[in-house]
Amino acid sequence: MARQKKFTTDELFQMTRRLLLDHGYEGFSFSVLATRLDVSRGTIYKYFENKEDxxxxxxxxxxxxxxxxxxxxxxxxxxxxxxxxxxxxxxxxxxxxxxxxxxxxxxxxxxxxxxxxxxxxxxxxxxxxxxxxxxxxxxxxxxxxxxxxxxxxxxxxxxxxxxxxxxxxxxxxxxxxxxxxxxxxxxxxxxx
Amino acid sequence: MARQKKFTTDELFQMTRRLLLDHGYEGFSFSVLATRLDVSRGTIYKYFENKEDxxxxxxxxxxxxxxxxxxxxxxxxxxxxxxxxxxxxxxxxxxxxxxxxxxxxxxxxxxxxxxxxxxxxxxxxxxxxxxxxxxxxxxxxxxxxxxxxxxxxxxxxxxxxxxxxxxxxxxxxxxxxxxxxxxxxxxxxxxx
DNA sequence: ATAGAAAGTGACAGATGTGTCATTTTTATA
DNA sequence: TATAAAAATGACACATCTGTCACTTTCTAT
Incomplete structure (x- = not known):
């Protein structure tokens, strides 16, 4: 009934770890995360309200x-x-x-x-x-x-x-x- | 002949240290630095070309x-x-x-x-x-x-x-x- | 008092980021 | 094959940061 997800939570977290380590908390953004996951920014907002969350x-x-x-x-x-x-x-x-x-x-x-x-x-x-x-x-x-x-x-x-x-x-x-x-x-x- | 400076290089560096420690390199910006020094952003560009410099x-x-x-x-x-x-x-x-x-x-x-x-x-x-x-x-x-x-x-x-x-x-x-x-x-x- | 050098300002254009949401795409199943 | 739920998208409005530069302010030496 539902469309296939483009990434799993695990994949998202893995990438989050990588980006946090490479660019620090302040250097982390939904934009780069979305790009890395090959997904639009809006998609991530479906799952998380903001960076802090x-x-x-x-x-x-x-x-x-x-x-x-x-x-x-x-x-x-x-x-x-x-x-x-x-x-x-x-x-x-x-x-x-x-x-x-x-x-x-x-x-x-x-x-x-x-x-x-x-x-x-x-x-x-x-x-x-x-x-x-x-x-x-x-x-x-x-x-x-x-x-x-x-x-x-x-x-x-x-x-x-x-x-x-x-x-x-x-x-x-x-x-x-x-x-x-x-x-x-x-x-x-x-x-x- | 010249106008008085609003801050010394030392003051600028002290503030830079504070901000780097508190917000990391990526969280550091000319905007906040200028605000903290009570000076316009343009002023800092008189002395440094950019954040990296x-x-x-x-x-x-x-x-x-x-x-x-x-x-x-x-x-x-x-x-x-x-x-x-x-x-x-x-x-x-x-x-x-x-x-x-x-x-x-x-x-x-x-x-x-x-x-x-x-x-x-x-x-x-x-x-x-x-x-x-x-x-x-x-x-x-x-x-x-x-x-x-x-x-x-x-x-x-x-x-x-x-x-x-x-x-x-x-x-x-x-x-x-x-x-x-x-x-x-x-x-x-x-x-x- | 005033010229002019150094210091400072603020506005502009462009880049990047944020949060929202109406719309589109996919896909299993009825 | 038609449907509807879940997933994804892209555009909009707004915010923040960047670099630049014509302009204004301050101050001292004359």
């Missing part, structure tokens, strides 16, 4: 997916296994993390749906943080992580580590191994 | 200032003193570093001056990197830094560390101390 909706979609994966962390009982799991996940979906971080600072206007979405995003953030805080707690309980370091700093280091640009093309495997190593033991030689 | 010019200004400061690192002979110096500098001018990082990924068009500026920016980058690479070399020579970690990763960790958001308001002094501590010795307890 679309982007927050997209972020929710990504964060939900990510949170679901992240929860898999609880299949491991040892802190070190959880850390490995987390780092692998983060390296796999590096771009996605960048988008999620971007979500923090998009200017929020008075749009109905966007406002609601923004609240949901906040909730998801807290939810994600909780899972990770649990991991740190476990690490400290298991006598692995030094108690004197604030949890938020431990997490901060882990998260920032994946965004370090590998300018000189160190082979990925070695790169990741080194990162884990620095997280574990720091950069300084131990005095024997 | 202005922004690259601004970046050069910042980077030159920063590089000059950074060179002060050589007044120290011990690696640990150099590291302290660097971290203090970075924490003091955190926003500036963000802007410099932004400079990496601004889309470069076919404007004469902007193209030239971009090349100069590249050079400054390399120059900055050289100063820092020297520091790492020193650290390794003095037996402080573990040789097996790639230089670029050592630097990456240091640079990313200052961008870790202090969401839970850990007191700045403690925060910085912890960061230095993690950089030095990692997050894991040593097994005795």
């Amino acid at each position: 679309l982007v927050t909706e997209y972020m929710l979609y990504e964060m939900n997916k990510y949170l679901e994966e992240l929860k898999g962390i609880h299949q491991y009982e040892l802190f070190e296994d959880q850390l490995d799991f987390l780092l692998d996940l983060m390296f796999r979906d590096q771009e996605l993390l960048q988008v999620i971080e971007m979500g923090q600072k998009i200017p929020i206007q008075e749009s109905d749906r966007a406002k609601l979405n923004h609240e949901k995003i906040e909730t998801l953030h807290i939810d994600m943080y909780q899972n990770l805080a649990d991991m740190i707690k476990l690490g400290k309980e298991q006598g692995k992580v030094r108690e004197e370091i604030p949890d938020s700093l431990v997490l901060g280091f882990i998260f920032q580590s994946i965004t370090i640009p590998n300018h000189f093309g160190v082979p990925p495997h070695e790169w990741v191994r080194s990162i884990k190593d620095v997280i574990r033991h720091g950069m300084f030689k131990e005095l024997n | 202005l922004v690259t010019e601004y970046m050069l200004y910042e980077m030159n200032k920063y590089l000059e400061e950074l060179k002060g690192i050589h007044q120290y002979e011990l690696f640990e003193d150099q590291l302290d110096f660097l971290l203090d500098l970075m924490f003091r001018d955190q926003e500036l570093l963000q802007v410099i990082e932004m400079g990496q990924k601004i889309p470069i068009q076919e404007s004469d001056r902007a193209k030239l500026n971009h090349e100069k920016i590249e050079t400054l980058h390399i120059d900055m990197y050289q100063n820092l690479a020297d520091m790492i070399k020193l650290g390794k020579e003095q037996g402080k830094v573990r040789e097996e970690i790639p230089d670029s990763l050592v630097l990456g960790f240091i640079f990313q560390s200052i961008t870790i958001p202090n969401h839970f308001g850990v007191p700045p002094h403690e925060w910085v101390r912890s960061i230095k501590d993690v950089i030095r010795h990692g997050m894991f307890k040593e097994l005795n």
